[in-house]
Every structure is written in structure tokens, then in C-alpha cells.
Amino acid sequence: MLSKKTQYAFHALTYLAENVEKGPVLISEISQERKISLKFLENILLELKKAGVLGSKKGKGGGYYLIKPPEEVKLAKVIRMLDGPIALLPCVSLNYYERCENCDEAVCGLNRVMAEVRDNTLKVLENKTLADVLRNKE
Amino acid sequence: MLSKKTQYAFHALTYLAENVEKGPVLISEISQERKISLKFLENILLELKKAGVLGSKKGKGGGYYLIKPPEEVKLAKVIRMLDGPIALLPCVSLNYYERCENCDEAVCGLNRVMAEVRDNTLKVLENKTLADVLRNKE
DNA sequence: GCAAAAGTCTACTAAAATGGTAGGGAATAT
DNA sequence: ATATTCCCTACCATTTTAGTAGACTTTTGC
Structure with a gap:
């Protein structure tokens, strides 16, 4: 079985893919839409960023986005x-x-x-x- | 990944299958041949027995054996x-x-x-x- | 019937993995 | 400057994993 971590990662990634047109998406938005604990999701997205799958932007209008199609x-x-x-x-x-x-x-x-x-x-x-x-x- | 338990179970089962002609095989023999901790293997074989895969015989000349081909x-x-x-x-x-x-x-x-x-x-x-x-x- | 040989059973344990949480720090936009 | 947002370190409780200890029961063979 996949760990919750990986399951959540997939849910987050598909959410981002479905909303590419939005540009950067807030962690909190993904967390709410896909019912994933906010703090846990933070860790996961950060890991995905370090692995080169996601990019991020800080400050107002920031968030996470897919770095590749x-x-x-x-x-x-x-x-x-x-x-x-x-x-x-x-x-x-x-x-x-x-x-x-x-x-x-x-x-x-x-x-x-x-x-x-x-x-x-x-x-x-x-x-x-x-x-x-x-x-x-x- | 399979747990060690399941990996050991497969090693034990194949050992038993390779030695059907011997009749009951000692836990200690399997343990030595396949380098599996004796006490841990005891638990595993017992579980396989309860699940209906293995049979056992106690006392001298005893051991575990496959119950089905x-x-x-x-x-x-x-x-x-x-x-x-x-x-x-x-x-x-x-x-x-x-x-x-x-x-x-x-x-x-x-x-x-x-x-x-x-x-x-x-x-x-x-x-x-x-x-x-x-x-x-x- | 007794002793040795084997599996059976209950309980315990140490270490690691899992699934989080807390809280402050750093960067950015306005 | 300040609000916003991600970044980072550390911590934590629970469960799972991988095993160990030791007493108990059943069976065989003398």
C-alpha cells in the first residue's frame, strides 16, 4: 500500500494539474479542497518541491505550482x-x-x-x- | 515491499516444497538452511498452519509440511x-x-x-x- | 510410564516508520 | 512596514515490525 503521504501527494498534484490556469495555489486551498491536514501537506509539498516536481512563490499571490507539464x-x-x-x-x-x-x-x-x-x-x-x-x- | 515476515514465509514454503519427499521438516532445519531467526520463524509457520497452508506433527520425527500440493x-x-x-x-x-x-x-x-x-x-x-x-x- | 523431541502459546520488547503538530523564520508584494 | 505566504527545525503519539523468552502440550519410542 502507498503511505498516506504519497496518497496525499497524488491528490495535491492532481488538484494543481486541474487548476494550472490559476497560477500558484495556496497550500490552504489544496488542504481544504482535498481534506488533507494543513501542516502535513506543507511537509509533503515542500518535499515535492525539493524533488523538482513543484515550484513555489512566497508572499501575497504566492503558492505552489507544477514546474513541468x-x-x-x-x-x-x-x-x-x-x-x-x-x-x-x-x-x-x-x-x-x-x-x-x-x-x-x-x-x-x-x-x-x-x-x-x-x-x-x-x-x-x-x-x-x-x-x-x-x-x-x- | 513485502515485510520480512512474508519474505521468510516464501523462503520457508519453497524449502518445504523442495523437500516434500522428506515428510515433516524441522523448524530448526528451515531456520538454518534459509538463515531465518528460529523463534521468528516459529511464529510464521504457526500462522501459516492456522491459515490452512501447512500441517504439523509434534514429537520425534515431527515438523511442518505442506498440506496441499x-x-x-x-x-x-x-x-x-x-x-x-x-x-x-x-x-x-x-x-x-x-x-x-x-x-x-x-x-x-x-x-x-x-x-x-x-x-x-x-x-x-x-x-x-x-x-x-x-x-x-x- | 518416563524422557526426549517437537511444535504451541502468551507475553514482552526495542527500534523504526507513520502520520501528524507547533511555532518561529525568511522572503515577497503592496 | 506589514500582511502574506512558504520554509524549516523540532517534537510527539501511535502503530508496525522484527524479534525474543520461557513455559506448556503433545507425541514418540524405549
Whole structure:
């Protein structure tokens, strides 16, 4: 399961994508519209900014905004930024690989099945973007 | 990621499947062969027994054994037993569904994408069994 | 029937992750 | 200058994770 943090991040990102024309959007607005704790959301948006997904502006008329068009924000990237690995086993993770301590990977069947699961999952998450999430709305 | 518990469960189950001819296998043997803490493994095997996957025998010559042929033990079932939901969002889980509190599911695009991820994941996990994990070894 | 061999059960624990909250600081617009 | 808004550090309670301890029960085989 995705953590609340990542779930909230997705809700916030889609809200921003749906309101690009507004320019910078207040944290408090997102917080109210999507029913997310304000202070928790602050942390999340800041993290997304540091990761290069969002930009921000301070002072009156400020807020957060998408720094890239929604078509360029892959879902897999967002998940990895906040939750870490997408694979079910460390020894099968592309971005957070760790050697397996319980078996020899060369002859481990579990390894191969879980790599298949990973590939099937990534087939979706690496190709779908924020824009796809929006398009599905209609 | 799968918890250590579930990872260990898979290692133990495949060990048992590879050694069906032995009859009951000692916890301590599995623990040593697969380098899993003995006491932790005890809990895990007991849980698998209560869930109907394993049988056991006490006293000399006792141990744990698979209660069904490896072809009938779906990977998805093992994961759900020990780790719970496989889906990435509660509002998209087949076995542990919970309503989403942040949006209206009927118009939520995230929902649909995550359902697609779930289906792609389950395509593997619902069809592969312990036996498939073994067959991949050759 | 007794001892050894095994699994069973209850309870405990330390460490980490999760899901927040508090409050002041820094930058910006007017 | 001041109000607005994001930025930052620190803290906190609860739950989950990964394990450990130790006594208890069942079974086997002599």
C-alpha cells in the first residue's frame, strides 16, 4: 500500500494539474479542497518541491505550482520520491536494490516471479503520468 | 515491499516444497538452511498452519509440511494472509476495500490507474503458485 | 510410564516508520 | 512596514515490525 503521504501527494498534484490556469495555489486551498491536514501537506509539498516536481512563490499571490507539464510527471517517480521502492523484494528493485540474504539469486525462483510482478507494475506506473490521471476523469 | 515476515514465509514454503519427499521438516532445519531467526520463524509457520497452508506433527520425527500440493498455493494468497492488501490504495483493494476520504471515487482518475496497476500485479500473483516458483529454478 | 523431541502459546520488547503538530523564520508584494 | 505566504527545525503519539523468552502440550519410542 502507498503511505498516506504519497496518497496525499497524488491528490495535491492532481488538484494543481486541474487548476494550472490559476497560477500558484495556496497550500490552504489544496488542504481544504482535498481534506488533507494543513501542516502535513506543507511537509509533503515542500518535499515535492525539493524533488523538482513543484515550484513555489512566497508572499501575497504566492503558492505552489507544477514546474513541468502534467504529461511529464510519471507516477512511478512520485511514488519512489516519497515511499521508496516499488518492487516487492529488495533483491528485485531497480532503484533500491539490495542483495538477498536468504538465498542465491542466481537460482532463486521467487526472485524471477517477483521481477515479473515488478515489470507488470512498472508497465503502468512508468508510462502513466499526471495527465493520464486527469484524462480518466471524463 | 513485502515485510520480512512474508519474505521468510516464501523462503520457508519453497524449502518445504523442495523437500516434500522428506515428510515433516524441522523448524530448526528451515531456520538454518534459509538463515531465518528460529523463534521468528516459529511464529510464521504457526500462522501459516492456522491459515490452512501447512500441517504439523509434534514429537520425534515431527515438523511442518505442506498440506496441499505446491500447484495449489497461490502467491497472492500467501501475501494477503501475512501482509494484507496487495493493491496500492485502499479504495482499489479487492479484499480489503475502504472508501476514499479525499475524493469521489466515481470521478477519481487516480482510482482507475491504480486499479489497472492492481490488475497487472494480480495477473501474476493470482496465477503463479509455489510450484511456479520452483520450476523457475532450472 | 518416563524422557526426549517437537511444535504451541502468551507475553514482552526495542527500534523504526507513520502520520501528524507547533511555532518561529525568511522572503515577497503592496 | 506589514500582511502574506512558504520554509524549516523540532517534537510527539501511535502503530508496525522484527524479534525474543520461557513455559506448556503433545507425541514418540524405549
